[in-house]
Amino acid sequence: MTSRRTEELFGFWGAVFELFRIALRAILSSKMRSFLTVLGIIIGVLAVVAVVSILQGVFASFLSQFESLGGDTLFVRPNYEMFKSHQEGVRRLKMTYEDALAIARDVSQVKEICPFLMRTDTIAYHGRNDSTQIIGTTESYPQINSFFPEQGRFLAPMDVAARRKVCIIGQDILDKLAMPLQSLGEEIQIGRGTYTVMGILEKKGGSFGQSEDDQIFIPLPTAIVQYGQDAANSIFIEVQVRDAQKMDDAVERISAVLRREHGLKFGDVDDFRVFTRDEILKIIKQFTSVSTLIVGAIVSITLIVGGIGIMNIMLVSVTERTREIGIRMAVGAKRIHILYQFLIESVTLSTLGGVVGLGCGTGVAHLTVFILRKTVSETFPAAFIPYWVVLLSLSFAALTGAIFGVYPAVKASRLDPIDALRYE
Amino acid sequence: MTTVDSEILIQATDLVKDYPMGEGSYRALNGVDLTVRRGEFIAIMGPSGSGKSTLLHILGCLDTPSSGRYLLAGTPVHSLAPDELAGLRNREIGFIFQMFFLLPRSSAVENVELPLVYAKLPPSTRHHMALDALRFLNLETHAKHRPNQLSGGQRQQIAIARALVNKPSLILADEPTGNLDSVTSGNIMGLLKKLNEMGNTLILVTHEQDIAAYARRQVRIRDGKIVSDEVIRS
Numbered sequence: 001m002t003s004r005r006t007e008e009l010f011g012f013w014g015a016v017f018e019l020f021r022i023a024l025r026a027i028l029s030s031k032m033r034s035f036l037t038v039l040g041i042i043i044g045v046l047a048v049v050a051v052v053s054i055l056q057g058v059f060a061s062f063l064s065q066f067e068s069l070g071g072d073t074l075f076v077r078p079n080y081e082m083f084k085s086h087q088e089g090v091r092r093l094k095m096t097y098e099d100a101l102a103i104a105r106d107v108s109q110v111k112e113i114c115p116f117l118m119r120t121d122t123i124a125y126h127g128r129n130d131s132t133q134i135i136g137t138t139e140s141y142p143q144i145n146s147f148f149p150e151q152g153r154f155l156a157p158m159d160v161a162a163r164r165k166v167c168i169i170g171q172d173i174l175d176k177l178a179m180p181l182q183s184l185g186e187e188i189q190i191g192r193g194t195y196t197v198m199g200i201l202e203k204k205g206g207s208f209g210q211s212e213d214d215q216i217f218i219p220l221p222t223a224i225v226q227y228g229q230d231a232a233n234s235i236f237i238e239v240q241v242r243d244a245q246k247m248d249d250a251v252e253r254i255s256a257v258l259r260r261e262h263g264l265k266f267g268d269v270d271d272f273r274v275f276t277r278d279e280i281l282k283i284i285k286q287f288t289s290v291s292t293l294i295v296g297a298i299v300s301i302t303l304i305v306g307g308i309g310i311m312n313i314m315l316v317s318v319t320e321r322t323r324e325i326g327i328r329m330a331v332g333a334k335r336i337h338i339l340y341q342f343l344i345e346s347v348t349l350s351t352l353g354g355v356v357g358l359g360c361g362t363g364v365a366h367l368t369v370f371i372l373r374k375t376v377s378e379t380f381p382a383a384f385i386p387y388w389v390v391l392l393s394l395s396f397a398a399l400t401g402a403i404f405g406v407y408p409a410v411k412a413s414r415l416d417p418i419d420a421l422r423y424e
Numbered sequence: 425m426t427t428v429d430s431e432i433l434i435q436a437t438d439l440v441k442d443y444p445m446g447e448g449s450y451r452a453l454n455g456v457d458l459t460v461r462r463g464e465f466i467a468i469m470g471p472s473g474s475g476k477s478t479l480l481h482i483l484g485c486l487d488t489p490s491s492g493r494y495l496l497a498g499t500p501v502h503s504l505a506p507d508e509l510a511g512l513r514n515r516e517i518g519f520i521f522q523m524f525f526l527l528p529r530s531s532a533v534e535n536v537e538l539p540l541v542y543a544k545l546p547p548s549t550r551h552h553m554a555l556d557a558l559r560f561l562n563l564e565t566h567a568k569h570r571p572n573q574l575s576g577g578q579r580q581q582i583a584i585a586r587a588l589v590n591k592p593s594l595i596l597a598d599e600p601t602g603n604l605d606s607v608t609s610g611n612i613m614g615l616l617k618k619l620n621e622m623g624n625t626l627i628l629v630t631h632e633q634d635i636a637a638y639a640r641r642q643v644r645i646r647d648g649k650i651v652s653d654e655v656i657r658s
Contacts, residue, residue, distance in 0.1 A: 018541060029529050327525045330486065331586065332514020332542040334507045417486045421525065 016344065023345035026317070027352070037313040038353030040306025041400060045354050045393045048299045049361025052292070053383040054368060059288045061381035063281065072111075072244035073144060074251060075275045076103075076237040076258070082269060093271055094233045097220060099261050103237065106257045109250040112240040114140040117223055117231050123216065124189035125177035132173060133215045134190060136223020136231070144240050147212070152184045152199030155219055159198070163221040167195040171203045172214040190216060193226050211379040247276055303396055306353070307404035314346050314408035325412055326420030339413035346405025347398050354397025358390060433593055433625055434460035434483065439492035441478050441648075452478040453489065454648035460627065462593070465620040467628045467639035475648040477598065480629045484517055484596045485509045497593050514542050518587025520616075522599035524579040526571040532582045533558060533567040539590040557585040561615070577608035584615060588624075595619065597628045601635055613638045 027034045080089030100115035116137035123130055141147070142154045149168060159166050167190065173179070179186060186197045195218060204212040224232045241250040251274050258272050318325070325338055365383035372380040441453040452475045460466060470476040481487040482494060485501055488509070494501040497516060504512065518539075519525075526535045536554035545553070558564045561581050571579050580600060587595050597616065601609035617638050620626050630636050637656070644652040 014546065015544065018547075025529055323525070324527055327527060328538065328542070329510060330484075330513065330519050330525070331539040332510050332590075334510045334542070336507075337542060418481055421486075421521070 015340075019341050019344040020348060022341060023348040026321075026345055027349055033313065034349060034352075037310055038306070038349055038356070040302065040309040041350050041353035041397050042306075042357040042360065044299060044302030044306050045357025045397055046361040046364060047302065048295055049358055049385065049389060049393055050364040050368065051298075052295055052389050053362065053365040053385040055288070055291055055295075056386055056389070057365075057369070057381040057384040059284060060384050062284050071277055072241050072247070073277050074239050074241065074247065074254075075277075075280070076239065076254065076272055077275075078234065079269070079271050079273045081273070082271060090230075090234060094262070095235045095237070095272060096232055097224065097235055099258060100235060100237045102261050103239065103254055103257050107239075107250065107253045109241045109243065109246060109253060110239055111242045112140045112143050114138055114144050114238040114240075115220055115235045116141065116238070117220065117227070117235050119223070119227050119231060121191040122189075123173070123177060125179055125186070128177045130176040132170075132176065134223065135215055135217050136220040136227075137217055138220055140240075141217065144238050147204060148202055149199035150202040151182075152197070154199055155217060160219045160221060163225060164219060165193055165195045165222060166198045166219065168199040168201060168217040169197055170201050170211075170213040170215045172211055173216060174200070176214070190218065191226060193222075214379065251276065299393075299396065303400045306350070306397075307400040310346055310350055310401060311404040311408060314342060314405055315411070317345075318342060318408050318412040321412075322415065322420045322423035325415050326417055326423065329415070329417035330421060335413040338415075339409045342409035342412045343402065343405045346408070347401040350401025350405075351394060351398045354394045357397070358393055361393075431462045432459060433462045433464075433497055434458060435493075435495040436483070437493045439479070439482060439489045439494060441475075441482065441487070442490045452648055453482070455492070456645070456648070456650055458483075458643070458650065458653075460594075460625065462625050463620070463623055464641060465617070465626045465628070465639045466641045466643055467630055467636035468643045468645060469630060469633075469636050470645040471631060474645045476629050476645050478648075479645065480596055480598055480627070483594075483627060484519060485512045510542075514539055514590065516593045518590065518592040518595045520580070520583050520587050520595065520597040520600045522602035524571070524576075524583045524603070526579055526582060526586075528571055531568050531570055532563065532574070532585075535571070535582055536585045536589050538586060543590060553589055554585070557589040558582075560588070561585050575608075576604050577611060580604060580608075580612050581615070584612075584619075588619070593625060595624055595626045597626065599630055600628065601630075601632075609635065 076095070078089060078093035078095045080086050080093065083089040083092065097115055100113055104110055104113045114137060116135050119134045119136070120131060121134045123132055135141075137155070138160045139155050139157050142149070148154070152168070154168050155166070158164070167188065169183070169188075174181065174183060177188065179188075183197050183200065187194050188197060189195075201213070220235075239250070239254065241247060254274060255270060255272075259268075259270065262271055264271065328338060328341075362383075362385060365385070369380055369383050436456060436458040439453050439456040439458075440451065442449040442451050454475075456475075456479060458479075468476050468479060478487070482489050482501075483496075485496065485504075486509070488504065489502055492502065496512065499512060501509070501512065527538070530538075533551065533554045536557050537550045540550040540553055555564060555567060558567055561584065563578065563581055563585065566574060566578060566582070571582070574582065600616070601612055604612060613635060616626055616628070620640075626639075628636070628639055636642055639656065641653070641655050643650055
């Protein structure tokens with residue numbers, strides 16, 4: 001009737017497709033039950049996808065923030081970890097503009113140095129009020145952070161030296177204060193001071209917690225005058241070294257200078273910490289992999305629970321469909337056909353569960369970010385679903401279906417055709 | 425129309441079937457010899473518990489005898505493994521059951537296609553063959569209907585189409601009219617008779633004399649043994 005060739009063409013994949021069709025029909029014929037069966041898988045995949053995509057979004061934003069720093073950059077801040085609480089560290093530790101100047105003077109490896117302090121303050125322009133992050137820094141900031149003005153200029157050495165009340169604003173500030181596009185020379189109110197806009201920065205995009213476009217830069221000495229001694233004592237310092245290969249030398253020299261400036265004795269713990277870009281990236285990546293591991297552990301547990309649910313229902317299904325198995329065997333189905341039929345059904349079921357979980361998880365992640373943006377921070381980074389999460393969650397769901405489907409499928413395939421046909 | 429010279433399809437010799445039961449065993453078949461030639465229409469009759477169903481299961485390759493030899497179209501069925509039996513059922517045998525045994529979620533044509541699925545025929549070929557079988561029984565208008573949308577008689581006809589579709593050497597019917605009213609029973613038996621007249625070999629199991637009367641040879645079985653085997657004149 002049929003040639004060997006068409007049989008071969010139909011072959012393995014044709015048979016798989018056939019079984020897939022049978023499986024889909026069985027699954028769709030009792031939708032509610034199928035749904036309840038894979039609920040475990042759905043919830044497992046949903047939870048994982050939601051958590052991972054939110055975390056990935058945060059990490060991606062962290063990484064992009066630090067990757068814009070060059071490999072020749074290091075970062076110095078007070079060693080808050082010395083104290084039990086961060087607040088105590090802020091109160092008792094000192095890192096000053098003078099420290100930065102001492103490093104610039106005494107460490108030959110320094111190419112650029114950029115001290116800065118950060119404050120949140122109110123801003124106003126023509127009756128519009130808002131608040132933003134104020135960064136007091138020096139003319140070196142754009143070079144180290146690759147962040148340049150689009151209009152006008154950045155802070156100039158004279159602005160810093162003369163403690164001028166000038167500012168450089170990010171793109172978002174224009175919107176926040178409803179300022180005209182041509183705002184150079186306009187005066188805005190920052191806290192108690194009035195500042196002249198000297199430059200508008202290029203758009204940089206969101207970053208964790210705080211958009212880099214939602215910032216105002218003012219000269220560091222001006223900021224110290226405006227924000228007082230506390231601010232003056234919590235300066236952070238970014239340093240660009242001449243030779244990225246000699247990073248360790250630079251770190252050593254900077255540490256020596258700061259220990260001298262802070263009057264630390266031999267044996268005292270450093271009251272500051274020096275981070276190189278690679279170290280920061282390493283810390284973030286460590287954190288990423290630890291949290292991925294934890295998530296992975298949760299996944300395996302939920303998928304085992306989900307898999308048991310599938311096995312349970314597949315066993316019921318085999319019993320309920322004993323008659324069907326008998327009929328199929330009577331007309332010529334071999335054991336392997338029955339085995340594959342039920343195996344493919346459980347894999348299809350769990351993979352569909354994985355797909356639904358993936359969809360819901362994506363939805364939950366975006367919803368969570370949406371809520372966090374409304375409540376916690378407007379610039380909370382967008383959820384990000386890497387392709388490996390999609391692949392991994394679907395293949396784990398399928399694998400769960402395969403593993404927990406084997407026993408019911410084997411049980412079905414071992415049925416005796418006569419007993420199966422007689423089964424009431 | 426006697427079949428003395430036609431080819432032997434079934435040669436069963438001294439078939440014995442024991443079922444384990446408690447400590448000992450129960451002998452359902454106790455030395456059955458049966459020879460069936462191609463083109464015969466046989467009714468196997470007997471009261472319940474006589475062993476007629478066991479015999480039908482063995483003849484239908486659903487089961488193997490505990491001892492004895494069974495050759496179907498030259499194949500020694502008694503020594504086959506389960507999967508080889510499945511292949512043999514698929515190629516050589518069509519079943520018609522009392523309870524129809526159609527897949528409830530599949531349409532009529534899909535039910536008829538079922539043996540061809542396991543014969544690994546491509547879908548389009550299968551579909552055409554199944555439609556041909558339905559057309560032969562004047563059922564093509566019901567091709568897309570599910571079993572629960574059909575009457576008992578129609579369901580049994582679908583089952584008959586399924587039994588025919590793989591062009592088997594042997595059609596086995598186990599109380600095919602047991603769930604049907606007398607008029608429908610008559611129609612179904614008329615259909616089986618017609619199939620026989622077209623050259624198909626049929627073995628029918630029944631306990632009803634008027635159903636058995638459609639066959640051309642009646643084999644009576646009691647306590648696992650054949651007690652009579654006679655050709656009916658019609």
